[in-house]
Amino acid sequence: MKTFNEITQLISTEIDQINWSKEPRGLYEPIGYVLSMGGKRIRPALTLMACNMFSDNVHQALNSALGLEIFHNFTLLHDDIMDRADVRRGQPTVHKKWDDNTAILSGDVMQIASYQFIAQTPTEQLKRTLDLFSITAAEICEGQQYDVEFESRDRVEADEYLEMIRLKTAVLLGAALQIGAWIGGAGEEDAQLLYDYGINIGLAFQLKDDLLDVYGNEATFGKKIGGDILCNKKTYMLIHALELANGNDADELQKWIRTSDEKLSNQKIQAVTSLFNKLGVKRLCEEKMQHFYAKAVANLEKVSILENNKQELRKLGEKLMFRND
């Protein structure tokens, strides 16, 4: 079994070897830029790890894994245009460094490139990999659409939020695992269990992200703490806070939601965080995260392979759950 570090090392080497120094430079250079920014490479790692659970030959899943990573980075590129985000991983985003048109068109060709890598999936697994990849890709767009729509809606239900993050984040983790499992030769039941593991770990992962956005350590988190609070993002915590707050608490929460004065940013973050603590929504979010994490652990439990072959994936799950950044 390869360790997670060995696997991400392999992926990084392969990603660095893709040639983006093609003409027209203005089209391909931004793709190289985006992919060189790094990131955790979790999705392709999941594909290779799932493959490795059933086969010693992880190289056969490499192209499919790279396709998923390129697709993921494509979604970040286009999402950053839509969200008018200027910085990603500490560097200027493509539409900022170049312009909107470049970001649109380079993104489009990146999506095509992701399909070119997926098309190199071993023949016997090609059709179903392609179908799952397309369904997943469309679901991610649906998730992004809901995310945008929720911004301008007055009320969002907790279940709607969970469905949005399932689409926007979890399905790609599930697909990454299922595709890797298929290529490794897993049976239908094991492949489905790994898909489900991906969904549950993905939901837990996003709830953890929401918690870190409020309670994380700014030095290591990589983003400004309190960003979600400042833009009134209807996260699992804010949705429940709006439901649970009564009397003065409700008035205070509404007052801060209406406050967009940048000079009051720190006060807003502190006040809303205090309300989250008081209303117990931090605990609610942690419990929901634990709930999905436990389901993921149970899914992995049921996969019909030796305990030893599950170790790396279990360790990665723990790492994602107990991270502080």
Next chain:
Amino acid sequence: MKTFNEITQLISTEIDQINWSKEPRGLYEPIGYVLSMGGKRIRPALTLMACNMFSDNVHQALNSALGLEIFHNFTLLHDDIMDRADVRRGQPTVHKKWDDNTAILSGDVMQIASYQFIAQTPTEQLKRTLDLFSITAAEICEGQQYDVEFESRDRVEADEYLEMIRLKTAVLLGAALQIGAWIGGAGEEDAQLLYDYGINIGLAFQLKDDLLDVYGNEATFGKKIGGDILCNKKTYMLIHALELANGNDADELQKWIRTSDEKLSNQKIQAVTSLFNKLGVKRLCEEKMQHFYAKAVANLEKVSILENNKQELRKLGEKLMFRND
């Protein structure tokens, strides 16, 4: 053999039957809107016609044909954002009717949908269809990139212009024909000849479009005549006019290129058109168009099937060349 009209009728019926009334509405509704706007449906028609040249069963190529048409409409959607075009086929464009973010994201999911249809290509032809489709899709993006870059360049060579329109327009016609031929059971040589036919007819088609933009009949052309002249688009004619103009003609051409005053629009169109006539670049463009058309006819000549089975494609080629709108 099915006639061109029977084939476009079949395609229209199939396109109308695709269900875009899915949730989230905000994501899928614009796709139904774009596809309901119509258009000539030339690309999917080419796929079915090429298939029909080798097989009576055109239905086996239907999904691949629809994939190509959806991809073509996706490129129009994203190009219209980049070109800030407000109207397409007499109706408001998606980014105008909705907004930029909607046009970006609906376009993304449209590209995925095009791959979902391509993935339904008959199994034996799937891999090479998928590969040709992706290469072609990337080339179209490259063509769009060159088109955008040429706008801000002082000088563009005629050969660069031809390469740009090959990428932006011709390769999709070539791919549409080759994919249809493969599915119909054509041999490698015939399929390649039809690809080449598509390239040559595509180049001739675009030069015809450039001619109609200057010399067409406004009532039937569907766009304002002189649009390319007003925005100084470096077409085959303007590129040659810039090369050939001397003395007063050169000064006058430069003066009009620097003129962007809307009140002088009609005068600019008239003056530049007169210069095109005087410098003989209208004739140069017609000759180049004829050159590619003749090559296309020769390609079709060499395809090793009965003369009778080439009739519909030959008639379509003539129709595209001798149209006035």
